[in-house]
Amino acid sequence: MATNEITDRFDASTALTITLASLASSLSGAGRQSTIVDNTANKYLDVLLYVKITQSGTVTPTGNKAVYVYLIRDDNHATNHRSDGAGAADAALTVQNAELIDTIVNKSSPATSEILYGEVLIHRPGPKWGIAIVHDTGTGLHATEANHWVRFVGLNPDVQAAA
Numbered sequence: 001m002a003t004n005e006i007t008d009r010f011d012a013s014t015a016l017t018i019t020l021a022s023l024a025s026s027l028s029g030a031g032r033q034s035t036i037v038d039n040t041a042n043k044y045l046d047v048l049l050y051v052k053i054t055q056s057g058t059v060t061p062t063g064n065k066a067v068y069v070y071l072i073r074d075d076n077h078a079t080n081h082r083s084d085g086a087g088a089a090d091a092a093l094t095v096q097n098a099e100l101i102d103t104i105v106n107k108s109s110p111a112t113s114e115i116l117y118g119e120v121l122i123h124r125p126g127p128k129w130g131i132a133i134v135h136d137t138g139t140g141l142h143a144t145e146a147n148h149w150v151r152f153v154g155l156n157p158d159v160q161a162a163a
Contacts, residue, residue: 002162009158011042013050013151017090020053020133020148022140025065031134033086033093034150036074040127044154047125051102051118054147055110055137062138063108067116070098074128086130095132106137113142 018034051069055061072083080088083098104118122129131150135141141148 004162005160006157007160008155011044011154013153016131016150016152018131018133018150019090019145020141021145022143023133023135024140025136025138026134027136029095029134031093031095031132033072033091033132034130035090036072036082036086036088036128036130037152038128039125040076042154042156044156045124046155047122047129048153048155049102049120049122049131050149050151051104051133052149053104053116053118053133053135054142054144055106055112055114055116056139057113057142057144059139060112061106061110061114063106063110065106065135065137067104067118067133067135067137068100069102069104069118069120070095070132070134071101071122071125072098072130072132073126074130076127080128084132086132093132095134098132101131110137
């Protein structure tokens with residue numbers, strides 16, 4: 001007896017709007033939030049998040065430090081509840097209680113302009129979601145925005161009928 005197969009359906013990679021050029025180092029959670037993504041139409045059950053961060057191009061970062069990626073959830077209510085009181089658009093945000101979803105650690109002796117990559121699976125992102133990024137590398141991130149990216153791929157189950 002033939003059975004159906006459930007596979008993942010991946011949508012196209014999409015840029016997440018977040019300004020990371022020259023983002024200052026912080027020990028108190030001061031960072032940057034992305035624009036909130038509306039998931040009410042696509043209803044992704046999972047999201048694959050890809051992050052590329054380029055460390056300072058002029059000052060050597062402190063070693064064994066990290067870039068922290070936090071999930072911002074939004075309940076899509078008329079008076080939105082968003083993690084840490086985040087707004088709807090790309091802006092400064094001080095993270096206090098948002099869920100930490102990735103820690104991207106640099107080398108013990110990093111050089112200027114070194115690149116850090118991170119990938120994370122966000123399970124059940126909810127009706128609206130975004131991220132926040134904070135780092136404590138001791139110097140601002142690279143000043144050229146094109147040297148950073150944050151992208152996501154939404155995925156949903158796809159039922160393949162038995163042949």
